[in-house]
Amino acid sequence: MIIPLHAETGGCSTAPVLRERGQREVFCGLTGIVWLHRKIQDAFFLVVGSRTCAHLIQSAAGVMIFAEPRFATAIIDERDLAGLADAQEELDRVVTRLLERRGDIRTLFLVGSCPSEVIKLDLSRAAQRLSTRFSPQVRVLNYSGSGIETTFTQGEDACLASLVPGLPRTAGAATSLVVVGALADVVEDQLARLMAQIGIPQVSFLPARRSDAMPAVGPGTCYLLAQPFLADTARSLESRGARRIAAPFPLGAEGTTLWLKAAAAAFEIDPAHVDQVTAAARGRAEAALSRVRPALAGKRIFFFPDSQLELPLARFLSRELGMVLTEVGTPYLHREHMAEELALLPGGTVLSEGQHVERQLDRCREQRPDIVVCGLGLANPLEAEGLTTKWAIELVFSPIHGYEQAGDLAELFARPLLRRQLLAA
Ligand code: SF4
Secondary structure, eight states: OEEEOOOOSSTTTTOEEEEEESOOOOOOGGGGHHHHHHHSTTEEEEEEEOHHHHHHHHHHHOSOOSSSOSEEEEEOOGGGGGSHHHHHHHHHHHHHHHHHHOTTOOEEEEEEOSSHHHHTSOHHHHHHHHHHHHTTTOEEEEEEOOTTSSOTTHHHHHHHHHHGGGSOBOOSSOOEEEEESOOOHHHHHHHHHHHHHHTOOSEEEESOSSGGGOOOBSTTEEEEESSTTOHHHHHHHHHTTOEEOOOOOSBHHHHHHHHHHHHHHHTTOOHHHHHHHHHHHHHHHHHHHHHHHHHHTTOEEEEOSSSSOHHHHHHHHHHHHOOEEEEEEESOOOTTTTHHHHHHSOTTOOEEEEEOHHHHHHHHHHHOOSEEEEOHHHHHHHHHTTOOEEEHHHHHHSOOBSSTTHHHHHHHHHHHHHHHHHHHO
16 A cells, blocks of 8 residues: 655655555564663663563573673463462562662563563553562563564663653753663763763753663753654653654764754754864764775665664665665654655655565565665575675664764675675675
8 A cells, every 4th residue: 555645845755655564574672672781771671471582582682791680581471370460479579589689770670572471461560569669779660572563673662661751850941952762872972972062951861871860851851862763752751741853863974963953953053063063073974984885885775674773774875875775664654753864865765664574575576686674584585595684683783873883884784795795706
């Protein structure tokens, strides 16, 4: 089915979107724990799930480099649910034991999953009960990381949305800025430094690195999304009176500049001043991109829907590296949050939302792109058919935002092409 987007000017603002609702090939939201447990350093993620969930999280997180892990799975099976009251008691026992042993935990997330046994458990009731019992030392929250949701990045969205109701209220009417979305610490530091140099006052990040440093939110708060998959978090922030600053996402030199300029404009700071402050970093990013451009210019790329990063990535790869977009698929197209990205995409780009995996595979085979961005489940079969692939999940695990990472981001696409050339030689 083709439906038109709302009318706006430029790029793909009014381009038709192919909407598909069929079988999907994506990871579940538990995957978000892999980067979130590194980001919020005094949080613990207790997955309430099955053995499958335990295996997924253990293998996705790889080797634990911490002396004490900050995630675990409480395995629930049919027997535990012989009586639901017993399951709640068992959960209380597990949590009590964990918190007694780990005095460093300040926020405990109970993470729901999709096995039917777990869905029957009321985790929000458990979180409320446990929070009352362990406050003020520990706050217990819950969210779903279930694979029934649209895609794996929704795990971060659900986690951040669960934090919002407990954020402190802003004092007074002064305008403050909250950057929303988990970023690697090094990236966060770089962006915070640039924003301070630009003169944006009171910048904070959600999530913060520590539970007691989460930002205050209220009617004077402006928020700027750093990740494109945070629709529920955005809604929660707005229900607290915060206002979204519309901007493209900070991927690539151009995206980062426009993102910073949008933040500056909310504080009535002249864009020319942003250009001046960012000139050196922008120059480094452009130099790094020019080194990778010969490997990517003119190459045709196809995006399967996976992370919701697809549109900003496509914009970056086409505009800054000269790649040709054959199809840009996204699991969910949030028209409002994506308006600036759509306007920057080249006119005529084929856009798709949702998935019917067999039909999309047919389109991909027909196109024979030089590189395909897809989930792990599709990568091996496509490689076996002679196509070059890039795992979408790697783009979420790697630091890719901001000026200093622009070259590395481009490299992530150039490397598989180089590897294919070497294999063919
Ligand atoms: S939450 Fe669902 S999809 Fe994810 S690992 Fe557990 S059972 Fe599998």
